[in-house]
Every structure is written in C-alpha cells, then in structure tokens.
Amino acid sequence: MEPNIFTKDFPVRYHDLDSCGNLRVATLLNYLQDTAGMHAALLGVSLADLQKLGLTWVLSRIHLLVERYPRAGETVTLRTWPATRQGLFTCREFELCDNHGARVARATTSWAVMKVATRRPVRLDGNLAPYPLVSGRAIDDDFAQLPPFPVAATTEMGFRVLRSDLDMNHHVNNTIYAGWALEAVPDAVAAGSLNELEIAFRAEVRHGDSIMSRCAVTDTEPTTCCLHQIVSQRDGKELARLRTRWKK
Known part of the structure; x- marks a missing residue:
C-alpha cells in the first residue's frame, strides 16, 4: 500500500x-x-x-x-x-x-x-493545516474555463430544490447538479454511454430554489458532446456549467 x-x-x-x-x-x-x-x-x-x-x-x-x-x-x-x-x-x-x-x-x-x-x-496557507502531497495526477487538467453555453438549448428541464438535495453546508450536494444535467440530455444521446463528465460549480443553490437545466448538443462525431448550464429560474444566474461526452 x-x-x-x-x-x-x-x-x-x-x-x-x-x-x-x-x-x-x-x-x-x-x-x-x-x-x-x-x-x-x-x-x-x-x-x-x-x-x-x-x-x-x-x-x-x-x-x-x-x-x-x-x-x-x-x-x-x-x-x-x-x-x-x-x-x-x-x-x-x-x-x-x-x-x-x-x-x-x-x-x-x-x-x-x-x-x-x-x-x-x-488562502490555504495559514488557514488549512499542512498535509503530505503525492505527485501525479489521475487526469492532467489545469481546469481552464469550460465553454460558455450556446444561445439556444436543445432541451430544457426545470427542477425545484428539495430538502433531500442538501448537504452539510445546507446547499445542494455536488452529485445533484450532475443529476439535473443528465436528466436534460436528449433520449437519443442518453441511449449511449457517458464516458466523460466535467463540472464547474459557480454559485450556491439552496432549498426551495427553482432551477433550469439546459442542454445543447454541440458535436456528434466521433463522440457526442453536450454543453450544459444550470441556471436560477428567478434571475437567470448561472449556477453551474458542465460538459459531457457520450459513446454511441
């Protein structure tokens, strides 16, 4: 070990x-x-x-x-x-x-x-206790900004934040954002296999909020690529930005 x-x-x-x-x-x-x-x-x-x-x-x-x-x-x-x-x-x-x-x-x-x-x-230094690091990344990603969402969505789906969606910080758990995004994927794309998921969290979401999950299919060859946006239905604020890739 x-x-x-x-x-x-x-x-x-x-x-x-x-x-x-x-x-x-x-x-x-x-x-x-x-x-x-x-x-x-x-x-x-x-x-x-x-x-x-x-x-x-x-x-x-x-x-x-x-x-x-x-x-x-x-x-x-x-x-x-x-x-x-x-x-x-x-x-x-x-x-x-x-x-x-x-x-x-x-x-x-x-x-x-x-x-x-x-x-x-x-800042981490001065606020977070030191701990050992292990060299080597599982994925070599510098976390550049994900592409902005296109003007037009392929599909949209609305959700209301439930108590069961919340974590110990009293805002929506990260797995819920992924679920909202994947539910809005068109059936023809979702029939394939998701092999890549990227999420950029941009704002907190709380109990009782209403959100819109937007999906745009941007590429179909060699794999299908979708861009996703989670926005507040109240003021249109972007809450999360995602990108998925699917194998047929």
Whole structure:
C-alpha cells in the first residue's frame, strides 16, 4: 500500500445500478465524495475540523473519465490522494479499479476552503493545516474555463430544490447538479454511454430554489458532446456549467 494514498473498497449493489444495469454516475460521484471525506479526516482537515475554525470545504471542479461501468456483484477499489496545493485551491485525485486491478474510471477534483461567515474563499496557507502531497495526477487538467453555453438549448428541464438535495453546508450536494444535467440530455444521446463528465460549480443553490437545466448538443462525431448550464429560474444566474461526452 502506497503511503499517503487512501484506499477504500465498495461493493456494487443492485440499488446502485441504472436501468442498463451499470453503476449510476451519481453513485460513482458519491464514492469520490465519501473517500475524500474519509482521507481528509485522517489528514486532520475534515469538514468537522474546518468547522471548528469557521471554515468549510467547497468543491470547485470535477473532471471524471469512465472506461467501464461496474455492475452488481463486483467490488471496486477507489484510491485517492491530494496532488497539489497552491493559493486558493488544492487538487485531489481518484482512480477506481475492479477486482482484477484494472482501472475502470479516474477523476481529478479542485477544492477551495471558504470562510462560513463571509461565504468567500480563503488562502490555504495559514488557514488549512499542512498535509503530505503525492505527485501525479489521475487526469492532467489545469481546469481552464469550460465553454460558455450556446444561445439556444436543445432541451430544457426545470427542477425545484428539495430538502433531500442538501448537504452539510445546507446547499445542494455536488452529485445533484450532475443529476439535473443528465436528466436534460436528449433520449437519443442518453441511449449511449457517458464516458466523460466535467463540472464547474459557480454559485450556491439552496432549498426551495427553482432551477433550469439546459442542454445543447454541440458535436456528434466521433463522440457526442453536450454543453450544459444550470441556471436560477428567478434571475437567470448561472449556477453551474458542465460538459459531457457520450459513446454511441
């Protein structure tokens, strides 16, 4: 076992599957969230540790690549490690392997620390306890800005934020944004297999808010690419920007 790399096994259960019998994307994102939290606790920078200082973790970006979706009966192993820490952001990496050791998915994420009282990010140095970094990225991504959403959407779908959508910070959990975006994908595209997901979180969403999930199909060859935008129905404010790629 590599030092400073946290490892966790997850049995894939039937209630974790989508209608095709594959692990749900939301469940996979929950695996990432769970292991990030477990490792942060071991490193002394858990959500509870930060809350004592009037701080909290905020997820800024996700980039996920899926090579194969696990199915029921499999046990998968997720490895995670912090790779970079500079200025306002720290990157955490993930690799998901099957029980034969073959990699089936990987992800990189960017996190910030926010001061609860001001709802503004703070510099990591001087506010966040030091912890060891592991060199090497699961995905080499500098998190450049995602493309702006086109003027016209291919499809749109509205949602109202439920209590069950909220996390411990009392705003919408990151997996919910992905669910909103994927629900708006046209049926002809969703019949394929999602193999890449990128999310840029831009504003908080709270209980009772109404949002619009907008999807635009921008490319169809060699893979289908969709741009997504989550906006407030009240004032049109952009809450998240996403990009997905689909295999036919």
